[in-house]
Amino acid sequence: MRGKWVWVALGLWGCASIQAPDGGPPDTTPPQLRRIRVKPSAQGVRLVLIWDEYLSPGSELGATGLWVNPAYPFQARLRGKRLLFRSDSVAGAVAVWGGPGLKDFTEGNRVAPQLLWQRYPSADTIRRRFRLEPPPDTKSPVWAEFRTDSGEYRFLAWQGEIEILGLPKGTYSAWAWADADANQRWDAAEPVWLPDPYLRPEAPDSA
Numbered sequence: 001m002r003g004k005w006v007w008v009a010l011g012l013w014g015c016a017s018i019q020a021p022d023g024g025p026p027d028t029t030p031p032q033l034r035r036i037r038v039k040p041s042a043q044g045v046r047l048v049l050i051w052d053e054y055l056s057p058g059s060e061l062g063a064t065g066l067w068v069n070p071a072y073p074f075q076a077r078l079r080g081k082r083l084l085f086r087s088d089s090v091a092g093a094v095a096v097w098g099g100p101g102l103k104d105f106t107e108g109n110r111v112a113p114q115l116l117w118q119r120y121p122s123a124d125t126i127r128r129r130f131r132l133e134p135p136p137d138t139k140s141p142v143w144a145e146f147r148t149d150s151g152e153y154r155f156l157a158w159q160g161e162i163e164i165l166g167l168p169k170g171t172y173s174a175w176a177w178a179d180a181d182a183n184q185r186w187d188a189a190e191p192v193w194l195p196d197p198y199l200r201p202e203a204p205d206s207a
Helices: 002-016
Strands: 033-039 045-051 066-069 075-079 082-087 094-098 114-119 125-131 142-148 151-156 161-168 173-178
Touching (some): 033 114
Antiparallel strands (some): 033 045, 075 082, 125 161, 142 151, 142 173
C-alpha cells in the first residue's frame, strides 16, 4: 500500500514540474507587404496595401511611416492588415514609400525604408544607393532631399544608407540632415551632410 502512494506522489511531482512552453525565439521579422490593390479612380490614386500581419494602431501614417514623392498631400488609415492610401492631387509620375514609422502589432518590428508602389516608366528613373560619411551617430531620423525645378523628393536614411528609387532622370541639388526636431526640414542646429557629387552635379541625367 505504501508503494502505491509513493508512485502517486512521484506522478504528482512530475506533473507539477511540467514547464509551459516558452514559445520559441522572439519574432524579429518586420511586416512584409504581400500585395497591392489599385482601386479605380477618376483622379489621383487609391491603393489598398495588404501586409502579412497586423500593423500596430500606433504606426505613423506620415513622416517616417509613409511619404510620397513628389510631395503630394495624401490620406491614409489602417484596417488590421490593410493600409488604405488615397491622394486626389497625384498627376503623372508618383512613388509611395513606407518606413520605420510602420510597425507590426505584437512585437513592434519596424519596416525598413522601401518603395511600396510607383507609377513611373522604369527606363526613365534613377536607382542609386549611397552612404552618409561619416555615418550619423544620432537617433534622429536622417532625411535626404533631392530638389529640381519640378519639385522635391525625400528619402529616409536607414542605418546611414540612402537608397534612391523612382527618381525621374534629371539634374538635382541634394543634401541630407539629421532631423532632430522631426519637422522634416533642415535647421541650423541640425547636422548636415553635403556629398559633393550630389550637391553640385555637372553632367545631365545625374543625381
